[in-house]
Amino acid sequence: IIKNCTNLIMASNEDWVVPAGTTDTRWLVLNVSNELSQMTDTKKKHNIIKRIMGVDKKRLAKFFYTRDLSKFNDRETIKTDGLREQQIQSLSKIGKWWLDCLNIGTINLMGFDSSQSKVNVYESYRLHSKDNHTNATKFWSDVRKLCKYRVGGNGRTKVQFLSLVECQDKWRTIYNDPNWKFNNDDDGIEVFEDEDEDDDDVFFVLAFSNFAL
Numbered sequence: 001i002i003k004n005c006t007n008l009i010m011a012s013n014e015d016w017v018v019p020a021g022t023t024d025t026r027w028l029v030l031n032v033s034n035e036l037s038q039m040t041d042t043k044k045k046h047n048i049i050k051r052i053m054g055v056d057k058k059r060l061a062k063f064f065y066t067r068d069l070s071k072f073n074d075r076e077t078i079k080t081d082g083l084r085e086q087q088i089q090s091l092s093k094i095g096k097w098w099l100d101c102l103n104i105g106t107i108n109l110m111g112f113d114s115s116q117s118k119v120n121v122y123e124s125y126r127l128h129s130k131d132n133h134t135n136a137t138k139f140w141s142d143v144r145k146l147c148k149y150r151v152g153g154n155g156r157t158k159v160q161f162l163s164l165v166e167c168q169d170k171w172r173t174i175y176n177d178p179n180w181k182f183n184n185d186d187d188g189i190e191v192f193e194d195e196d197e198d199d200d201d202v203f204f205v206l207a208f209s210n211f212a213l
Contacts, residue, residue, distance in 0.1 A: 025074075025075055
């Protein structure tokens with residue numbers, strides 16, 4: 001048996017880089033600035049690269065070799081904005097619809113704890129996700145995994161979810177991420193669109209594996 005403890009480092013410009021699930025512990029994803037790659041001043045760029053490459057390698061090696069790793073837990077996921085973005089990219093259609101509801105603060109334009117038609121909620125999902133394949137049974141089964149709800153009315157045609165705050169807390173529990181932020185967490189802060197903002201982010205991914213061949 002040959003033990004394989006391979007550590008991989010990769011970079012990508014793609015929006016979806018790794019299939020990061022709810023309990024994944026394999027990934028450390030970092031959003032990296034692309035300021036240097038877009039720098040038009042060649043001389044300035046060269047000087048920056050020269051300084052980076054001129055780092056004392058012996059001192060750098062000493063830093064890594066003498067660093068105390070006794071309390072490092074390789075099973076503990078380091079939560080980063082980059083990882084959260086990958087988890088969002090990896091969501092199913094139902095998961096993306098539900099996250100949009102948590103961000104907006106409403107389900108089918110109604111409050112979370114409002115009683116509403118199950119048919120209307122299901123149809124709002126289909127319209128949102130352009131999903132003509134997932135049937136209602138599968139839809140409600142997957143939604144129950146994300147948050148509990150109650151049914152009522154004649155023939156149990158009505159549904160009532162928990163409050164928005166409770167549903168958001170449930171999401172944080174599923175992802176084991178108490179710092180997960182939702183869009184409506186910033187109520188009172190003015191939001192604007194920056195037309196000059198560059199969305200061409202670079203992701204650095206560290207993949208950890210520990211298995212035997």
